[in-house]
Amino acid sequence: xxAGGLRVLIVEDEAFIALELECLLEEAGYIPVGVAARSGEAxxxxxxxxxxxxxxxIHLADGPTGVAVAQALTARPGTTVLFTTANAKRVxxxxxxxxxxxxxxxxERVIRAALAYVDGRYHGGAPAEPPDGVVLAPRHHP
Amino acid sequence: xxxxxxxRQVGIGQAEMARHAADAPFLAAxxxxxxxxxxxxxxxxxxxxxxxxxxxxxxxxxxxxDVLGRNCRFLQGPDTxxxxxxxxxxxxxxxxxxxxxxLNYRKDGLPFWNAMTLSPVRDEAGxxxxxxxxxxxxxxxxxxxxxxxxxxxxxxxxxETRNRALQAALDQQTALLHEVDHRVKNNLQxxxxxxxxxxxxxxxxxxxxxxxxxxxxxxxxATAHRLLxxxxxxARFDLRDFAADFAADLEAGIDPDRIALSxxxxxxxxxxxxxxxxALLVHELAVNAVRHAFPGERHGRVAITARAEDASLILDIxxxxxxxxxxxxxxxxxxxxxxxxxxxxxxxxxAVEDLNPGTHIHVVLPLETGR
Numbered sequence: 001x002x003a004g005g006l007r008v009l010i011v012e013d014e015a016f017i018a019l020e021l022e023c024l025l026e027e028a029g030y031i032p033v034g035v036a037a038r039s040g041e042a043x044x045x046x047x048x049x050x051x052x053x054x055x056x057x058i059h060l061a062d063g064p065t066g067v068a069v070a071q072a073l074t075a076r077p078g079t080t081v082l083f084t085t086a087n088a089k090r091v092x093x094x095x096x097x098x099x100x101x102x103x104x105x106x107x108e109r110v111i112r113a114a115l116a117y118v119d120g121r122y123h124g125g126a127p128a129e130p131p132d133g134v135v136l137a138p139r140h141h142p
Numbered sequence: 143x144x145x146x147x148x149x150r151q152v153g154i155g156q157a158e159m160a161r162h163a164a165d166a167p168f169l170a171a172x173x174x175x176x177x178x179x180x181x182x183x184x185x186x187x188x189x190x191x192x193x194x195x196x197x198x199x200x201x202x203x204x205x206x207x208d209v210l211g212r213n214c215r216f217l218q219g220p221d222t223x224x225x226x227x228x229x230x231x232x233x234x235x236x237x238x239x240x241x242x243x244x245l246n247y248r249k250d251g252l253p254f255w256n257a258m259t260l261s262p263v264r265d266e267a268g269x270x271x272x273x274x275x276x277x278x279x280x281x282x283x284x285x286x287x288x289x290x291x292x293x294x295x296x297x298x299x300x301x302e303t304r305n306r307a308l309q310a311a312l313d314q315q316t317a318l319l320h321e322v323d324h325r326v327k328n329n330l331q332x333x334x335x336x337x338x339x340x341x342x343x344x345x346x347x348x349x350x351x352x353x354x355x356x357x358x359x360x361x362x363x364a365t366a367h368r369l370l371x372x373x374x375x376x377a378r379f380d381l382r383d384f385a386a387d388f389a390a391d392l393e394a395g396i397d398p399d400r401i402a403l404s405x406x407x408x409x410x411x412x413x414x415x416x417x418x419x420x421a422l423l424v425h426e427l428a429v430n431a432v433r434h435a436f437p438g439e440r441h442g443r444v445a446i447t448a449r450a451e452d453a454s455l456i457l458d459i460x461x462x463x464x465x466x467x468x469x470x471x472x473x474x475x476x477x478x479x480x481x482x483x484x485x486x487x488x489x490x491x492x493a494v495e496d497l498n499p500g501t502h503i504h505v506v507l508p509l510e511t512g513r
Contacts, residue, residue, distance in 0.1 A: 020338050105328075
């Protein structure tokens with residue numbers, strides 16, 4: 001796995017999901033830079049840490065605020081957002097600037113494949129096939 | 143009662159008199175008729191009434207002498223439709239007959255609905271000698287119609303209120319379903335994360351394997367659940383969609399140069415109640431074949447097919463591995479126990495065939511529970 005040390009922010013209010021995701025990211029060669037459970041925290045962390053990728057759940061500890069988080073994070077060039085959600089219907093038609101949706105419950109394979117695709121497409125990594133199990137944004141301009 | 147003939151009797155000859163005498167029974171019939179009738183003379187100024195029978199007087203409340211010599215317009219009132227009056231005027235001007243509903247007024251001011259037929263009466267030369275009108279009191283019909291109309295409006299309104307209430311209830315149900323669906327999916331992710339976290343922290347390899355295989359089983363259930371409400375038909379589950387996702391997850395865990403996996407699953411609509419046990423069953427059978435038929439560095443092939451036949455789902459898993467009796471790596475045999483339980487739960491049957499080399503597992507599951 002040639003992840004090239006991309007820095008990933010996890011925006012997730014379920015502690016076990018976030019922790020397992022951190023382990024999985026490390027195992028796959030990424031650098032998890034932080035975990036945020038609320039929208040304000042996520043936006044502040046992204047400002048300070050400037051992650052390459054953010055995995056954003058839609059239902060956070062302060063409500064269905066993941067969409068607003070994606071909008072704020074994608075406003076800064078250089079951060080690619082992927083939603084990880086069990087409620088894809090909440091995602092607006094323009095995906096709020098996100099590159100795609102990983103439907104929960106996901107498998108390790110889908111997370112790895114989605115990150116490899118984003119790495120190849122937006123961050124200079126080796127090109128990878130668009131993964132199944134991920135809904136890509138219709139017209140995504142990084 | 144007035145005499146229709148009176149004004150015209152002046153200066154007519156004997157023959158005319160004889161004909162009038164012959165017409166006398168008809169005149170008597172008009173006079174006695176229960177149908178209100180009136181006749182006007184367009185040859186005289188303002189087309190006045192020259193004949194009105196008793197039934198007309200009873201309907202309108204006027205005495206014969208009140209109406210004779212007057213134009214019929216005294217029957218009109220404030221709510222008479224001007225368009226209907228215009229229709230009467232036009233018919234008279236054109237010499238045509240007419241059937242029209244008019245709101246007329248009695249002498250005492252009470253309105254009534256008059257369904258009137260108006261006919262021009264012509265002489266031998268074809269010129270209009272008089273107009274003959276038969277009136278019908280249709281006030282009750284109109285009242286009934288209006289009542290029906292009001293009732294219809296009320297029903298429509300009632301229906302709309304009920305529809306709105308039903309829609310609101312449906313919206314609430316849909317929101318609840320989404321909420322429950324969301325929670326179930328999220329909880330499956332939490333459970334899976336918990337088991338995987340424990341697996342990562344276990345120092346013992348066997349313990350790690352057990353936890354990993356439990357996580358895989360939870361993953362199979364999760365895949366089924368993720369696809370369960372993905373389509374509009376919430377009562378059905380497409381086995382092909384499941385197989386595609388499942389095969390990709392399974393393939394990610396094997397070396398494609400060592401084990402070739404082929405999955406050929408028809409688009410079978412499975413009742414949603416079967417989704418979870420069926421997903422687990424497919425998972426157990428496939429994983430058994432992939433994990434236990436090829437010990438060491440042994441190479442081989444695993445083929446999974448599923449199709450619907452009559453009302454059954456036919457599931458075949460073939461491998462060219464070491465064969466069931468030789469598989470000793472699975473001392474607890476938990477996977478095989480699970481398969482047996484799941485087939486029983488799904489009221490199906492399972493047959494194992496030794497392909498020598500390899501194993502063929504043939505499963506038949508009824509698609510409708512028959513209950």
